[in-house]
Amino acid sequence: MTSLRDRGAGGLLLLPLLLLGCAGATPAPATGGNAAASSTALGDTSQQVMVTFPAAPPSIWAQTAAALAQTYRIRVVVGWTMASIGEYCVVFEVPRGRSVREVVKRLGSDPRVGLAQVLSAFETQSTGNPYARLQHGSQALHVDQAHRLATGKGVRVAVIDTGVDVAHPELHGQIARTSDFVHQREGTFADVHGTAVAGVIAASPNNDVGIVGVAPGAEIYALKACWPRTPGSREAECNSYTLALAVDAAIDARAQIINLSLAGPDDPILGKLLGTALSHGIVVVAADGGVPGHSFPATYKGVLGVLGSDDLKGGLARPNARSTSSLAAPAIDILSTAPHNSYDFFSGSSFAAAEVTGIAALLLEKNPKLTPAQIREIFQKTSHPLSFPPGLPDPPVGQADACAAVASLAGGEGCS
Secondary structure (H helix, E strand, O other): OEEOOOOOOOOEOOOOOEOOOOOOOOOOOOOOOEOOOOEOOOOOOOOEEEEEEOOOOHHHHHHHHHHHHHHHOOEEEEEEEEOOOOEEEEEEEOOOOOOHHHHHHHHHOOOOOOOEEEOOEEEEOOOOOOOOOOOOHHHHHOHHHHOOOOOOOOOEEEEEEOOOOOOOOOOOOOEEEEEEOOOOOOOOOOOHHHHHHHHHHHOOOOOOOOOOOOOOOOEEEEEEOEEEOOOOOOOEEEEHHHHHHHHHHHHHOOOOEEEEOEEEOOOHHHHHHHHHHHHOOOEEEEEOOOOOOOOEOOOOOOOEEEEEEOOOOOOEOOOOOOOOOOEEEEOOOEEEEEOOOEEEEEOOHHHHHHHHHHHHHHHHHHOOOOOHHHHHHHHHHHOEEOOOOOOOOOOOOEEOOHHHHHHHHHOOOOOO
């Protein structure tokens, strides 16, 4: 297992560790190198903005950041090169008492600036912890039959989430790389949400322990960009800064799939990075909680947004979900890995997205040249209309079918 390290135009530059938005933190100078992944990300970010600069020599970036800080009376917190798009990103802090959105508006009209935005907050898409029923998700997806045709062998999957328990017996040897873009002063890499997502995707087969992931042959790149709300919590949050670092690193590491089991508001800088990932042929899968205005990146063009379904009762896991996503996967009582050699049931579209990521890995094993658009088309052609209780209308959403999707690459045979 190796660690990912960010590389920029000026090489790796170790900047002072600092709390984003923490009073009294030492400002990090804007330079042509990358920020070390040094955000604790637990400070108050409500007064912070993110700005990108177009491609230029590193010395120009440094001068521009300093000039903007002086012009708009804002403080440089951290800056780094986004290697995948050849641009520079800076987080500025706006003094309290001033309007952050007004500063963003002024920065956005400055000709020296590419994009300017508030520092958005994102949340992983997991819900409560019901134990009343057994987990039926794998059966509903026909995963066992799909494994006769493919296991996702060698497919590189970047899980941008909380940390993962790499020592879990189901995940030992499944995690190819790790990187921490949060660096909490007091924390662990073995977090609940990321461990569960990784288990759904790639839990090891034939080890006489517990479960099998949808793509047990896949290689997981565990990129920690989110942190638990409280120690040991299954709910977690992230922000624009940590997610931008992780997406850029996933592109640089040549991941074939990026799994984002999280959602938040529209984010221009993340959108640009995801657009770059898609243009590189990387499949991007995201959880869709069905909340208008809070379902990015699932709503970003080209991203495979996944709603949660209830395969036990029929229909969507959240019947009132409002979304443009047309694909769903089971999201109720998904049995998966938990830290410290444990297992638990999880619910939420986070795990539906992980299941679809696993199926995408099966498809890429069979044909590594498939584009994101072609994989979307396969899902559309092989999904099954969701069933609903009598009296409830059927939305235009299809339930994924792992075996049908993989078999479609082999003439439709092998799912009986």
